[in-house]
Amino acid sequence: MAYKSSEEEINQLVTAFFQGQITRRRFIRCAARVGLSAALLHRIAPASFAAADSFLESSPVASNESPITQERVAYLQSKPYANTTINIMVLRSAVGDCVEYHAPRWEEETGAHVNITKVPIDTLHDEIFSDIDGPGQYDAYQTAAWFYGDFFTSEDPKIVEIAPLLKEAKFPYWDPDQFLPAMKRLYTWRGKLYGVLFDADAQILYYRKDVLGNLEFQDKFKGKMGYDLPNPPQSMKEMHDVATFFTGWDWNGDGKDDWGISLHAKVNEQGFFHFLTLAAPYVISPNNKHFYFNPEDMKPLINSEGHLRALEDYRKFLTNGPKEQIGWTLNQGWNLFLAGHAVLEPTWGDLPTFAQDRAHSSVQGRIGSTTIPGTDAAFNPVTGHWENYSLNRVGNTNGGSWHCVISNKSKQKEATYDFLAFMANKKNAFFNSTNGWTGVQPAMKYEYFPPVGTATIEAWEAQGWDKDDAIGYLGAYYSNLVLTEQEIYLRIPGAAEYWHELDVRISAVLSGEKDSKSALDDIHQKWEQITERHGREKQKKLYAESFGE
Numbered sequence: 001m002a003y004k005s006s007e008e009e010i011n012q013l014v015t016a017f018f019q020g021q022i023t024r025r026r027f028i029r030c031a032a033r034v035g036l037s038a039a040l041l042h043r044i045a046p047a048s049f050a051a052a053d054s055f056l057e058s059s060p061v062a063s064n065e066s067p068i069t070q071e072r073v074a075y076l077q078s079k080p081y082a083n084t085t086i087n088i089m090v091l092r093s094a095v096g097d098c099v100e101y102h103a104p105r106w107e108e109e110t111g112a113h114v115n116i117t118k119v120p121i122d123t124l125h126d127e128i129f130s131d132i133d134g135p136g137q138y139d140a141y142q143t144a145a146w147f148y149g150d151f152f153t154s155e156d157p158k159i160v161e162i163a164p165l166l167k168e169a170k171f172p173y174w175d176p177d178q179f180l181p182a183m184k185r186l187y188t189w190r191g192k193l194y195g196v197l198f199d200a201d202a203q204i205l206y207y208r209k210d211v212l213g214n215l216e217f218q219d220k221f222k223g224k225m226g227y228d229l230p231n232p233p234q235s236m237k238e239m240h241d242v243a244t245f246f247t248g249w250d251w252n253g254d255g256k257d258d259w260g261i262s263l264h265a266k267v268n269e270q271g272f273f274h275f276l277t278l279a280a281p282y283v284i285s286p287n288n289k290h291f292y293f294n295p296e297d298m299k300p301l302i303n304s305e306g307h308l309r310a311l312e313d314y315r316k317f318l319t320n321g322p323k324e325q326i327g328w329t330l331n332q333g334w335n336l337f338l339a340g341h342a343v344l345e346p347t348w349g350d351l352p353t354f355a356q357d358r359a360h361s362s363v364q365g366r367i368g369s370t371t372i373p374g375t376d377a378a379f380n381p382v383t384g385h386w387e388n389y390s391l392n393r394v395g396n397t398n399g400g401s402w403h404c405v406i407s408n409k410s411k412q413k414e415a416t417y418d419f420l421a422f423m424a425n426k427k428n429a430f431f432n433s434t435n436g437w438t439g440v441q442p443a444m445k446y447e448y449f450p451p452v453g454t455a456t457i458e459a460w461e462a463q464g465w466d467k468d469d470a471i472g473y474l475g476a477y478y479s480n481l482v483l484t485e486q487e488i489y490l491r492i493p494g495a496a497e498y499w500h501e502l503d504v505r506i507s508a509v510l511s512g513e514k515d516s517k518s519a520l521d522d523i524h525q526k527w528e529q530i531t532e533r534h535g536r537e538k539q540k541k542l543y544a545e546s547f548g549e
Contacts, residue, residue, distance in 0.1 A: 089140075234391060279311070295540070330350070430455075435463060
């Protein structure tokens with residue numbers, strides 16, 4: 001029995017190491033304790049981790065990679081992918097533009113060629129799965145995290161596990177151990193890593209700290225609302241009061257009326273994430289982690305009293321911005337805030353990143369960042385009861401967290417991984433996360449300041465960031481990701497279908513075409529149909545797995 005136990009422990013250690021879940025040093029220490037010889041350890045250890053002693057800060061043959069292994073330098077000198085072409089499908093958006101930006105730099109290093117096809121978000125899911133279940137013309141796809149479940153609907157995954165590729169020191173170096181845990185989860189399935197580092201979406205609240213700190217406005221707010229102007233809002237009530245107070249008058253002094261909030265609520269885009277984010281504290285709580293389905297029977301929870309109150313609140317928020325925002329895409333929503341005409345915006349990290357570009361922003365150095373405000377009560381849709389809290393605050397990883405996965409049908413898996421790992425190399429990943437036009441947010445510890453990570457203020461300032469904007473943004477972004485209560489991401493098969501049905505009906509409420517209760521009841525009915533089509537018991541199992549149960 002002792003031998004079998006040790007064998008199982010060794011297998012678990014090796015698996016965890018190959019998947020990048022533990023460091024090389026910890027692997028060697030633990031493995032030696034259970035009886036692996038030093039010689040065998042060196043044969044087992046993946047070369048990319050074992051290459052720690054052979055890192056170079058840079059090399060003339062790879063000016064766009066840092067750090068780089070000596071094995072990588074030798075490999076590149078042979079132009080390993082000369083006359084090789086890889087085909088990648090990406091989102092027609094900033095994140096797709098970012099992939100396109102890196103392609104010629106990688107081509108110059110390797111001698112390969114990258115064909116990039118850009119697809120709009122409303123057809124991307126269909127395009128990916130039509131190809132991967134059909135001709136397999138593409139080597140990789142830029143996927144949203146909510147597409148993941150559909151890659152695992154058959155016995156054999158439709159995409160490639162990357163642990164075997166990670167152990168090859170000839171590829172560009174990146175370290176999955178640097179992932180923040182909340183983000184790494186979105187790149188994995190059943191504990192195995194399938195995605196290569198790129199994006200890391202979450203929504204927090206951004207605000208004009210100079211406006212909320214204005215003494216004249218503070219006096220005016222207290223006179224009208226009866227309490228001190230919150231800087232920033234901590235509760236949904238405070239957020240509503242602030243948004244209402246700053247709507248409809250010229251608080252920035254340019255002769256035009258301004259707004260309390262800016263939203264990007266266009267249907268068939270990503271506007272539905274506003275609802276998911278703002279609704280979370282009305283439903284998720286210390287006593288309930290289920291936003292979408294009852295785990296016992298996969299019955300939808302979407303038409304609960306908590307979701308209903310949240311949708312009514314979301315509809316009210318929309319009245320504190322221009323009526324056109326119901327049709328605004330992401331950039332249109334951000335532009336109102338960047339131009340100095342809105343006080344609040346709950347959105348992704350693109351906003352403070354774009355704010356650093358003075359050619360398109362008037363608010364650099366004036367951006368405050370905080371987690372999404374909480375509620376004093378949450379409805380537990382599983383038990384059917386409201387529960388009171390002093391402040392129920394909920395974190396999220398809402399968004400696409402766009403990144404590439406490799407098709408199992410690819411005939412150029414190594415070349416494809418080489419390009420994806422090139423973009424994941426620390427030098428390129430840090431560039432991506434600090435420049436607004438890329439659409440990329442920080443996923444790795446080395447992008448955050450101590451004690452979380454190892455980034456320096458000087459490194460962020462070198463990318464054009466205001467010091468206080470960077471400190472506030474990274475602090476709030478991290479705080480959101482480690483809040484005790486989290487809105488767990490939906491990644492089961494059919495997630496794109498579930499969210500589409502939610503999206504179109506939420507939009508109908510915002511436009512006045514439908515009342516909130518009827519819309520949520522309709523979503524409930526549609527979700528039931530999707531679950532039946534995919535198989536209730538199968539969905540129940542995968543839903544539980546998505547929580548690590």
